[in-house]
Amino acid sequence: MKYSKQRELILKTLQENPIHPTADEIYQLLRHELPNISLGTVYRNLNQLSESGEVMKITGLDGSVHFDHNTHKHYHFICNKCNKVYDIPAKDVPDIEHSVSEHTGLYISECELVLKGLCRDCQKLN
Amino acid sequence: MKYSKQRELILKTLQENPIHPTADEIYQLLRHELPNISLGTVYRNLNQLSESGEVMKITGLDGSVHFDHNTHKHYHFICNKCNKVYDIPAKDVPDIEHSVSEHTGLYISECELVLKGLCRDCQKLN
DNA sequence: TTCAAAAGTAGTAATGATTACTATTATTGT
């Protein structure tokens, strides 16, 4: 993988905007700095970066695809009211892989968990 | 929601084919019995049925959308080798909702879990 | 430093899944 300014800025945008943006949101943000970056470039780089493990690709319950620069093991929560995506650290979730593989004999390599509900702010507003 | 033969057959197809088919797979299966059913009809009905809770919509880690007539609480596993989708009964998985809401204060209403790895058959073939 | 191979890019076209639209048909309660 060769260096490119575009890839560097995509990664930087992702780090500076921990809002779990979509490819198009990153594209819109980047156009300020790099007016004629191509949307295809954003997709290509995000896919490369998620292949190489530098970013994480999250598919929401509605099928929308978000990207996350947090590569520590963690899960996600999407608020039904404000639609924000929150990180759930692995320590707040019981060990799923181990439990499932013990009960079923399956070998588990990946585990995606998406929770939905109301975040703390939106609970107050009720 | 009025009765329709199309919706009845879509539900029947889903029950008789517990392979977690996609909308298009259901469409292809149904064309044998109902040669000029429309793909749009399949989508419309699957969405209605998942709205009304009669079927379950699953988004795989790759974003592909599958449907499941099993409405008991359960999760899914997709084999990396044979690509089959398996049901994981809730009893094989620790109580995620409770644990997360205790640790985070979030109110959890939905919980989608998709695991990937090797199924028992594909483990043997290694 | 120079230069050619490899990888990356912008811009555009193509794809594939899903939804919207419309004129027609089926279901339902009275």
Add this chain to the structure above:
DNA sequence: ACAATAATAGTAATCATTACTACTTTTGAA
């Protein structure tokens, strides 16, 4: 039996994503 309402087939439109192409950057060795 009939009018209101919902559903349908078929087609066109949309949206996210990928593929393609001619051109530009990066990189490492001569």
